[in-house]
Amino acid sequence: MQILIILNEKPTTNEKAYNALRIAAQFQKDDVNNKIVIYLLADGVMCALTKVPGPGGVLNVEQMMEGIIEKGGIVKMCTSCGESRGLKEKTLITGVEWTNLKTLTDWILHSDKILNF
Numbered sequence: 001m002q003i004l005i006i007l008n009e010k011p012t013t014n015e016k017a018y019n020a021l022r023i024a025a026q027f028q029k030d031d032v033n034n035k036i037v038i039y040l041l042a043d044g045v046m047c048a049l050t051k052v053p054g055p056g057g058v059l060n061v062e063q064m065m066e067g068i069i070e071k072g073g074i075v076k077m078c079t080s081c082g083e084s085r086g087l088k089e090k091t092l093i094t095g096v097e098w099t100n101l102k103t104l105t106d107w108i109l110h111s112d113k114i115l116n117f
Contacts, residue, residue: 003024010043035072080100
């Protein structure tokens with residue numbers, strides 16, 4: 001089953017990003033055949049940065065994202081969203097890829113489940 005998670009929130013605002021990644025990791029744990037695809041949109045692109053603390057400064061979104069990618073998850077981020085936030089020159093989590101809205105619309109059409117945070 002392909003599960004698309006659209007993440008719109010930056011990791012420091014609230015626990016939405018953290019909870020989205022917890023759910024993604026649980027889907028992977030529940031069934032190794034679950035294909036997790038995560039699209040970082042709007043402020044969600046901030047989740048692609050290294051060394052950014054989660055809510056309360058203690059939850060590590062970077063480690064969670066790396067774990068999901070290591071288990072076969074795919075994470076892509078909106079190029080125009082990232083560029084408008086000055087991320088082109090920043091260090092991103094290994095495995096996060098720049099992309100466009102065509103990727104998102106394809107994922108929407110081909111995913112079995114879609115979660116929006």
